[in-house]
Amino acid sequence: AQSVSQHNHHVILSEAASLELGCNYSYGGTVNLFWYVQYPGQHLQLLLKYFSGDPLVKGIKGFEAEFIKSKFSFNLRKPSVQWSDTAEYFCAVNPQTGANNLFFGTGTRLTVIP
């Protein structure tokens, strides 16, 4: 079945540590890829997106993600996390269906310890 996988369910880091959250998808064809963040008690916000071109995309708040087509992956990275990055992170895929609906991974909860 087509799916989006986020293997890390809960990640705990100290401030200034580097972050990498994995995302793999199983949709074929050309896909649009997204990372969303949900801060406690808030709505989902777009961190970054990849449609085409440079596979290394930069988003808001110092986040970046790398698209590796051969691995069907779109991992999220940040060199140095802050306490304010504590949130839930969702990877999402918009498959090559013509519609704009998103398929989400199960999310990764990030806790940053001051």
Add this chain to the structure above:
Amino acid sequence: DSGVTQTPKHLITATGQRVTLRCSPRSGDLSVYWYQQSLDQGLQFLIQYYNGEERAKGNILERFSAQQFPDLHSELNLSSLELGDSALYFCASSVSGTRGVEQYFGPGTRLTVT
């Protein structure tokens, strides 16, 4: 604040009942999406409307229905509610229904079925 509003914030109801969730998209957005976030299923796409017409359908149960009105607000109707319908229901909007267009999410309606 994404500009997408959802009412009510919380809803508690009993099994077998029917509820209506309301979403107002951002000003100028023509497309509305509904997503369900539950502990066991994660974030799932339910249905998309564009300018009053159904555009795409996901894992929406037959007991659920939606519509988008001429003023572009949307309602999600959930009937014959079961305990498993307890979830956070998000609405998102985008300027068009075109693939790849960014979606802006509302704060969600938390539905508890007892």
